Amino acid sequence: MVADRLRTRRQDTEFRREDADLSQRRGTSAASRATGPGDRAFGPLRSLAVAAAVIVLVLTGFAWHSVDGLVADIERLGDLGLGGGRDGAVDILLVGVDSRTDAHGNPLSDAERAMLHAGDEVGTNTDTIVLLRVPNDGRSATAISIPRDSYVSIPGLGMGKINSAYGATKAAQFQKLLDQGVSNADAERQSTQAGRQALIKTVAGLTGITVDHYAEVSLLGFALLTDAVGGVEVCLRNPVDEWMSGAKFPAGRQRLDGPRALSFVRQRHDLPRGDIDRIVRQQVFMAQLVQQLLSAKMLGNPAKLQQLSDAVGRTIVLDEDWDVLAFLQRLKDLSGGQVKFETIPVADLNGETGNGESVVKVEPKAVKSYVASLVGGDPAPRNAEPGFDPATVTVSVYNAGGIGGLAAEVAQALSAKGFRQGTVSNYSGGHVTGSRVLAADTSSPKAQAVAKALGGLTVLADPALSPDSVSVVLASDYSGPGSSASRMFDLSGTSTAATPVPPAPPIDAGQNGPKCVN
Numbered sequence: 001m002v003a004d005r006l007r008t009r010r011q012d013t014e015f016r017r018e019d020a021d022l023s024q025r026r027g028t029s030a031a032s033r034a035t036g037p038g039d040r041a042f043g044p045l046r047s048l049a050v051a052a053a054v055i056v057l058v059l060t061g062f063a064w065h066s067v068d069g070l071v072a073d074i075e076r077l078g079d080l081g082l083g084g085g086r087d088g089a090v091d092i093l094l095v096g097v098d099s100r101t102d103a104h105g106n107p108l109s110d111a112e113r114a115m116l117h118a119g120d121e122v123g124t125n126t127d128t129i130v131l132l133r134v135p136n137d138g139r140s141a142t143a144i145s146i147p148r149d150s151y152v153s154i155p156g157l158g159m160g161k162i163n164s165a166y167g168a169t170k171a172a173q174f175q176k177l178l179d180q181g182v183s184n185a186d187a188e189r190q191s192t193q194a195g196r197q198a199l200i201k202t203v204a205g206l207t208g209i210t211v212d213h214y215a216e217v218s219l220l221g222f223a224l225l226t227d228a229v230g231g232v233e234v235c236l237r238n239p240v241d242e243w244m245s246g247a248k249f250p251a252g253r254q255r256l257d258g259p260r261a262l263s264f265v266r267q268r269h270d271l272p273r274g275d276i277d278r279i280v281r282q283q284v285f286m287a288q289l290v291q292q293l294l295s296a297k298m299l300g301n302p303a304k305l306q307q308l309s310d311a312v313g314r315t316i317v318l319d320e321d322w323d324v325l326a327f328l329q330r331l332k333d334l335s336g337g338q339v340k341f342e343t344i345p346v347a348d349l350n351g352e353t354g355n356g357e358s359v360v361k362v363e364p365k366a367v368k369s370y371v372a373s374l375v376g377g378d379p380a381p382r383n384a385e386p387g388f389d390p391a392t393v394t395v396s397v398y399n400a401g402g403i404g405g406l407a408a409e410v411a412q413a414l415s416a417k418g419f420r421q422g423t424v425s426n427y428s429g430g431h432v433t434g435s436r437v438l439a440a441d442t443s444s445p446k447a448q449a450v451a452k453a454l455g456g457l458t459v460l461a462d463p464a465l466s467p468d469s470v471s472v473v474l475a476s477d478y479s480g481p482g483s484s485a486s487r488m489f490d491l492s493g494t495s496t497a498a499t500p501v502p503p504a505p506p507i508d509a510g511q512n513g514p515k516c517v518n
Contacts, residue, residue: 074313075104076320081197083212083321087372089133090327092213093203094143095166095196096128102218102314112220115259126166126199128282131207133374138330140338142374142506143286145279146203147343151351151359155201161359165202170195207344208368214319221315223258228307229292231255232285234264235516242270253514261285275360276349277518283341283507284515290339291511340506345370347416362416369418389418390453393446393470396422400432401476406483410454410474413482417453427473435478438462438471446470455480 102108127148134141148163157168174191178184200211226232235253242248245267249260256264265285271277293308318324344367351361373391395414399407411424437459439447444459447470451457454472457480465471507515 075317077193077196077214077216077317078320079193080200080214080319082200082210082214082319084210087209089135089209090212091209092132092134092215093200093211094128094130094132095126095199095214095216096219096222097126097216098219102220104314108220115223127163129162129199129203131203131209131211131371133209133371134331140340141331142340142342143283144207144371144374145283145341145343146206147275147279147346147360147362149275149358149360150206150344150346150362151353152202152206152362152364155198155205157198159353162199162202162206166195166199169198206362206364206367207371208364209371213322216317218315219262221311223262224311224315225308226256226258226261226289228304228311229289230304231257232261232288232292233514234261234281234285234288235514237516237518240267240270242267244269253516271518273349273518276343276346279343280507280517283343284517287339287341287507287511288514337508337511340508342374342506345416345418347412366416366418373418390449391418391420393450394420394422394468395450396469396471397424398427398429398471398473399425400427400429400473401478403474403476403483406474406478410472410478410480410482413480414450414453414472417481419450419453422471429473432473432475434458435475435480436460436473438465438473440465440467440469444470453481454478 129146129148131144131146132141133144146162148161150162151159152162154160154162154165154169157165157172160168170191173194174187177187177190182190196214196216200214204211233253233255236249236251239251240247240249246263247267249264265278265282267281268274268278344362346360347363347366348361351359353359369389369391373389395411397407397411397414407424407426411421415421435454435457437447437451437454437457438461439459440461440463441447442459442461444467446468447459450470450472451459457472462471
């Protein structure tokens with residue numbers, strides 16, 4: 001029924017687009033600046049959740065009763081260097097921006113800033129970065145979070161945190177244009193464009209995909225959409241009282257309105273895994289938001305749908321080449337259980353650069369392999385032998401030596417290379433004289449790949465193992481990835497005293513009730 005309604009509106013939509021094109025050429029919002037050190041405490045915390053608003057647009061827009069008018073009201077951007085790749089999926093970069101203006105550059109009202117606990121400063125923080133992969137058949141969707149402090153290669157800037165790609169590029173280009181005599185308004189527009197292009201290229205370089213579409217949402221959008229659905233239910237394992245984010249909640253299930261939801265998703269202090277736990281909060285919140293929006297109760301409420309429409313029109317920016325109506329029709333069979341939320345592999349949560357800057361270390365090869373595997377992508381990732389995908393191999397790691405924590409660190413090193421983590425424990429099979437990889441057959445391609453990844457370990461046969469099992473036994477002679485010896489010769493610019501970050505199971509939007517989290 002929804003699909004039929006969209007088809008009947010398509011002809012009228014084409015006429016509306018001509019008017020929409022006029023607003024698409026108006027440019028972007030007023031002057032903003034790159035984030036300085038003093039902004040870290042609050043700005044990044046506010047903005048990590050706002051990509052939820054864009055996911056709502058992408059995953060539930062086909063249900064809106066007036067989606068044609070909605071699309072016409074959205075601000076559009078051109079010349080972003082998008083598309084051109086054919087990898088089996090539509091890849092959408094969702095960016096949350098901590099802005100004190102709406103999508104059309106209009107300043108927020110005093111009441112709106114007060115609601116959001118937002119000050120008067122403006123910025124280009126992009127601390128929410130999510131890659132949404134939708135296979136070409138439109139029957140599933142995976143939202144992949146990228147930690148804001150991921151230490152990556154940024155075009156034109158070298159190595160840096162991924163959340164600096166937009167702001168640092170924009171600031172440098174803005175000053176360069178002013179020095180050339182360009183007006184402040186034109187410099188603002190051109191430098192903002194350069195910042196967006198830099199972020200798109202950075203994400204493409206890290207993940208190995210071509211970004212097909214771009215969506216940007218402001219801080220206000222998150223709160224408005226949360227309130228439009230009547231609040232979102234969450235669940236906490238323990239009570240929380242953390243003043244920097246304003247998060248003060250009891251344990252258990254509870255429904256949050258827009259401002260309180262911002263506090264819930266922006267907390268990172270006092271959480272066991274800091275930013276990673278904050279990403280988990282963001283994901284469970286988005287899963288509940290999508291689940292509520294896909295419910296029949298929401299879709300049958302004209303007042304709520306109009307409230308959603310108003311929120312999207314004010315707070316979301318899209319690339320101008322995105323035929324949203326055609327894309328949304330491809331998602332007509334999508335259900336909550338087919339919408340999943342995951343995070344890229346992390347090699348070291350507490351990495352550090354040579355200058356002492358705290359970063360999250362990621363291995364680009366592992367990230368590329370992981371992202372490709374989510375839609376059955378390239379069967380020969382760049383870090384593997386032809387025809388072999390490490391994402392298909394589950395490896396158990398056992399410590400048979402006297403170095404505490406070695407099995408966990410080696411397991412994490414394998415995860416960073418794209419392998420799936422199995423059992424991690426001490427070895428109970430007796431004394432071993434040297435480190436080895438165990439498999440049912442020494443010629444197993446999976447075992448050989450693991451052995452190569454760990455520096456060329458010997459593969460030995462273990463008849464007790466199943467044909468698909470691979471185990472690693474570490475003795476005191478081990479000096480490969482994850483060992484203290486390997487860290488002495490790290491030339492990557494970051495420390496590798498890895499803080500293990502076991503991959504969490506994916507979160508989906510089809511479960512009954514919210515998942516309880518830290």
